[in-house]
Amino acid sequence: MKPPRRLVILGAGGHARETAWTAELCGFDVVGFVVTALDRLGPYDSKARVLGDYAWLEHNRTEYDALALGIGTPAARLRVGRELAARFPDIDWPVLVHPTAIIDRGTANLGPGAYVGAGVVATVDIRLDAFALANFGCTLGHDAHLGAGVVVNPGANISGGVVIEEGAQVGTGAKTLQYLRIGAGASVGAGAVVTRDVAPGAVVVGVPARQKTA
Ligand SMILES: CC(C)(COP(=O)(O)OP(=O)(O)OC[C@H]1O[C@@H](n2cnc3c(N)ncnc32)[C@H](O)[C@@H]1OP(=O)(O)O)[C@@H](O)C(=O)NCCC(=O)NCCS
Structure with missing residues (x-):
């Protein structure tokens, strides 16, 4: 049996x-959380498992094998994921699929850093590009495609x-x-x-959804 891979999570909320x-x-050994600024930890941030800020990643490169985004907003997922992937080109961004999620792994196409949460039901020919996040309890029908960083x-x-x-x-x-298309950077x-x-x-809201006026 392979030893668990050591994973650092970006964000602590x-x-x-x-x-x-x-x-x-999923069998990873979670080393802890790394945050952008230690003096800005919020009420929902882990207090016990924060390793340091992003400089920690630079100085402790032998302490971890993989990174995962612990960030729930699309713009920040894309920014942090791309920045760190460029800075540490040899690092692994594993796909994380909660064991209670149902998804046809045989036909799914899951990019680096993609995340499928607890209780998700996703059927066949699902595609999640890099850093896309299907959060807990959502459903994805056949051929659904989540672009990079989508939440x-x-x-x-x-x-x-x-x-x-x-x-x-x-x-x-x-x-x-x-069969609808939700454009880049849109918010439903x-x-x-x-x-x-x-x-x-x-930005669209309501039933049926209409563009929100400022
Ligand atoms: C639609 C959304 C993106 C708008 O965000 P925002 O631009 O910051 O909007 P605000 O909170 O300033 O609200 C502006 C107006 O839109 C209304 N509004 C906000 N979200 C709404 C929604 N989902 N449905 C209907 N009306 C909504 C507000 O009541 C407010 O109306 P008012 O001006 O008459 O008081 C946001 O409210 C939303 O629904 N985000 C999804 C969040 C989510 O899923 N969180 C789960 C995290 S796990």
Whole structure:
């Protein structure tokens, strides 16, 4: 049996702690959390397992084999993931799939740093590009495609054939009808029902979802 790989998680908040839970269940040895600024730890940040700021990664390169994003927003996932992947080109970004998630691994295409949370139900020919996140309890129908850094929040339902472009986010409990496209950087509000394509960068809310006016 191979020894567990040592994993450092970026971020220390709620999603970072959930990521640690998933990683441990996947057999990783979680070394701890690394944060951007030690003096800015929030109320939901782990206090016990913070190793240091990003300089720790530089100075302790022999202490870990892999990195995972513990960050729940698309822009930050993309920024931190890309920055550190460029800085440490030899580091592994494992795909993390919680053991209670259901997904056809035979037909799935999961990029580096992709994450599938507890209780996700994803069927066939699912694609998650680098650093995409399908958070706990969401569903992904056949051929759903989450672009790089996309975040689908808990309990959202993504129907078959939906394409969510890079850096977009779908709020908790939202639903998207089949074969729609959600443009890059768009945001779908919690509880919305998306019945038409969403333009890149748009923020849509409500049932049916309509562009939010400022
Ligand atoms: C849609 C969303 C992106 C808008 O964020 P925002 O631009 O910061 O919006 P604000 O909080 O300033 O709210 C602006 C207005 O939109 C309304 N609004 C916000 N989110 C809404 C939603 N999901 N559905 C309907 N109306 C919403 C607010 O009530 C407010 O209305 P008001 O001006 O009449 O008071 C955000 O509210 C949202 O739903 N994000 C998803 C979060 C999520 O899924 N979290 C789970 C994390 S695990």
